[in-house]
Amino acid sequence: MRFAHVGGDRRLASPGLVGVCPSCEVAVIPKCGPIRVHHWAHRGDRDCDHWWEPRTEWHVRWQDQFPAVWQEVIRYGPSGEKHIADVHTPNGLTIEFQYSHMRAEERAAREAFYSNLIWVVACTRLKTALPRFAAAGQLFRRVDQGIYLVPNSREAFPATWLSCRAPVFFDFEGAPGLADETKSIVAPLWCLLPTTNDGETVLLRFNRDDFVRLAHQSAQMPPARVLQRVTATVSHWEQAERRRAARFWREFAHRAKERDRNPRKWRPRGPARF
Numbered sequence: 001m002r003f004a005h006v007g008g009d010r011r012l013a014s015p016g017l018v019g020v021c022p023s024c025e026v027a028v029i030p031k032c033g034p035i036r037v038h039h040w041a042h043r044g045d046r047d048c049d050h051w052w053e054p055r056t057e058w059h060v061r062w063q064d065q066f067p068a069v070w071q072e073v074i075r076y077g078p079s080g081e082k083h084i085a086d087v088h089t090p091n092g093l094t095i096e097f098q099y100s101h102m103r104a105e106e107r108a109a110r111e112a113f114y115s116n117l118i119w120v121v122a123c124t125r126l127k128t129a130l131p132r133f134a135a136a137g138q139l140f141r142r143v144d145q146g147i148y149l150v151p152n153s154r155e156a157f158p159a160t161w162l163s164c165r166a167p168v169f170f171d172f173e174g175a176p177g178l179a180d181e182t183k184s185i186v187a188p189l190w191c192l193l194p195t196t197n198d199g200e201t202v203l204l205r206f207n208r209d210d211f212v213r214l215a216h217q218s219a220q221m222p223p224a225r226v227l228q229r230v231t232a233t234v235s236h237w238e239q240a241e242r243r244r245a246a247r248f249w250r251e252f253a254h255r256a257k258e259r260d261r262n263p264r265k266w267r268p269r270g271p272a273r274f
C-alpha cells in the first residue's frame, strides 16, 4: 500500500519511518528501492487484503488524479469483511485500477462487494491487447460521436472483462504494438457498458480529462445523464436500422415478384440498396 498511519498521520512510505497498516493495524515497513514504486509492506510481504495487487507507476499516476484522502479507502461489507478500495470518492463511487491478470471469479466477487464500482483496466501487459482491439474495431458500428455498438466483444476484449456488472474503462496508453493508425485508440479511454438482457454491447469513447472531472463530480460513472443520452441515441439508431432493413426486404420482394411475373423480360438491376 502507499499510505500507512505514522503517529496519527497518513503518510507515504519514506526511509526511516515505521507505519501501521490502516486495515489490519500491524506494523508496516517502508520499501523505497529504485525498482518498485515506493510502498509500505507487511513483514514477510504478506498482504492483509488478498485482493491487493502491487502498485505500479500506472496505478500511482491514476490514483494521484484524485485527492490522497480518497485513495486506499477501507470499505466494510455487511459481514465485517473489509477491503481497500484504490479510490473511493465522497459521492460513493469506487474505482479499482487493475493492472495484472485477474480471474473472472475474483472480478465478480469485487463487483458484488463494492456496490457502486467502475474498473479502469491497463491494456499494456499483453502484447496482443492493442492489435486485437484495433482489428476488432473494424466491425464496431458508430452510432454517434463517441458511441459504438460492438458485435464482436469476444474478439475485442479479454474474457475476464466480458459480462461485467460494472462499467470497464480500458486504458491502452503505453500498450505495445503502437502504430500510427492506433494513436486514436491510445489517446482516450474506452468504456464498455454492462450489457442488458436484450441490448447490444455498447462502447463509449472517453476523453481522459473528462473521465477524471466526471469521476470527481458524479455519484455514477458514466453519469446518469450521459447514459440517458446513450440509451436514447442507440434506440433511435436501432429503429432507423430496422426501417432500413424493412425497406430493403420490401424492395427485394418487389423485384422477385416482377421477375416471376415475366421471367423472359426480366433483367437484373444491380443489388437492392440497403
Ligand SMILES: [Zn+2]
Pocket (backbone or CB within 6 Å): 021, 022, 023, 024, 025, 026, 042, 047, 048, 049
Ligand atoms: Zn494490513
